[in-house]
Structures are given as C-alpha cells and as structure tokens.
Amino acid sequence: PILEFVTELSQWYVRRSRDRFKIGDEVDKQNAVATLNEVLMTLSKIMAPFTPFIAEKMYLDLGGEKESVHLEEWPEVKEDLLDNEVIKNMEMARKIVEMGLSLRVEHGIKVKQPLSKLIINNEQLTSDLRQVIAEELNVKSVENNKNVGDEENLVWKEEGELKLGLDLEITPELKKEGLAREIIRAVNNI
Numbered sequence: 001p002i003l004e005f006v007t008e009l010s011q012w013y014v015r016r017s018r019d020r021f022k023i024g025d026e027v028d029k030q031n032a033v034a035t036l037n038e039v040l041m042t043l044s045k046i047m048a049p050f051t052p053f054i055a056e057k058m059y060l061d062l063g064g065e066k067e068s069v070h071l072e073e074w075p076e077v078k079e080d081l082l083d084n085e086v087i088k089n090m091e092m093a094r095k096i097v098e099m100g101l102s103l104r105v106e107h108g109i110k111v112k113q114p115l116s117k118l119i120i121n122n123e124q125l126t127s128d129l130r131q132v133i134a135e136e137l138n139v140k141s142v143e144n145n146k147n148v149g150d151e152e153n154l155v156w157k158e159e160g161e162l163k164l165g166l167d168l169e170i171t172p173e174l175k176k177e178g179l180a181r182e183i184i185r186a187v188n189n190i
Contacts, residue, residue: 002043002046002047002050002051005043006043009039009043012094013035013036013039014036016132017032017036020032021033037062040058040062041059041062041064042075043058044056044058044059044062044064044069045059045069045072045073045074045075046074046075048069048070048072052070055069056068056069056070059072089124089125089126089129090129092122092124092125092129092162093125093129093132093133095159095162096118096120096122096125096133096162096164097132097133097136097137099157099159099162099164100118100133100136100137100139100157100164100166101136101137102157103155103157103164103166104137104166106155107155107168109168109170110178111137111138112138112178112181112182112185113138113170113174113175113178113181114138114139114140114174114177114178114181115137115138115139115140115166115167115168115169115170115174116139116140116141116167116169116171116174117139117140117141117142117143117166117167118133118134118137118139118141118142118143118164118165118166118167119142119143119144119145119154119164119165119167120133120142120143120144120145120162120163120164120165121144121145121161121162121163121164122144122162123144123145125142125144130142130144137166139166139167153167153168153169154166154167154168155168
C-alpha cells in the first residue's frame with residue numbers, strides 16, 4: 001500500500017501541481033507546498049516501522065518536531081477532512097485517463113500528439129475534472145454524452161458501465177502542434 005500511495009502521489013499530485021509549485025499565485029503555491037509537506041510528514045510516520053532509516057531521513061529533512069520519527073504518535077485518520085464525493089469523482093477521472101491512455105497505446109499515438117476530442121458516457125463529471133482529463137490525455141475537449149454511440153473516426157473502450165470514444169483523426173493543425181511539442185521537448189532535453 002505504501003508503494004502504491006507513493007506512486008499515486010508522484011504521478012498525480014506532484015506532477016499535476018508542478019505549475020503550482022513553480023509559478024502562479026503565492027498563496028496557492030504555499031498551500032500546495034504545505035499540503036505536500038503534510039502528506040510526506042504523515043507518510044514518514046506510517047513508513048517508520050517498515051523502512052526505519054528512510055522514514056527517519058524524510059522526517060528530519062521535513063523538519064519534524066521531535067528528535068526522531070520513532071518518537072511520534074501513529075497518525076490517525078481525520079474523518080472530517082474526507083470528501084467522499086471528491087474522492088469518487090477523482091477515481092472516475094483517473095479511470096477515464098487510464099482507459100484513454102490505453103487507447104493511445106493500442107493505436108500507437110504518443111501522448112505528446114494532441115487529439116481533438118474524447119467522448120464519455122458520464123454527465124456527472126465537473127468541468128474541472130473534464131479539464132484534468134483533457135490535459136492528461138492531451139485532447140482539446142472532453143464531451144459528456146449519456147448516449148455514446150459509434151460516431152465515425154472514434155475508437156471505443158468500455159469497462160463496466162463506463163464507455164469512452166477517442167477521436168484519432170490527426171488534422172494538419174494537430175500534427176503541427178504535436179511536432180512543436182516534440183521540438184520543445186528535444187530542446188529542453190538538450
């Protein structure tokens with residue numbers, strides 16, 4: 001569970017918050033850093049019995065209040081901070097992203113290559129979550145459609161009640177945008 005949590009933390013929270021850590025409004029930056037610090041501090045306490053030396057290093061580097069992480073109390077769940085609706089919606093968004101990435105891999109289209117749209121059969125997703133999905137899948141729009149059909153140019157994936165269609169048509173404009181991203185990536189690597 002610890003490894004799975006660390007993977008989720010780095011692949012979702014840290015990666016999605018990169019801009020918040022670097023640029024943007026100072027209050028939001030401080031909130032993002034404080035949240036990450038709290039999560040890592042709690043993680044160090046949870047890890048302590050299993051990976052004592054790594055947990056100790058993390059705890060001390062994060063500015064733990066006690067002499068050692070091993071002198072801390074075991075963290076308790078703060079039930080009042082849980083928002084089950086947000087958790088459920090984010091799990092749905094992550095599932096959609098996973099399915100969309102799977103479609104890209106199956107059809108040999110890199111994530112750097114923008115695509116025009118993704119259609120999903122879930123109208124409950126907020127515009128914020130649709131934006132997260134669009135950014136993660138590099139699509140211009142995410143459309144909710146309860147009656148998802150077999151529109152042309154779309155490839156489909158279905159898991160349980162969730163069905164989505166990804167438009168794989170790469171227009172000349174999308175091709176140019178993808179090439180520009182590849183050039184930027186190559187320059188940044190150099």
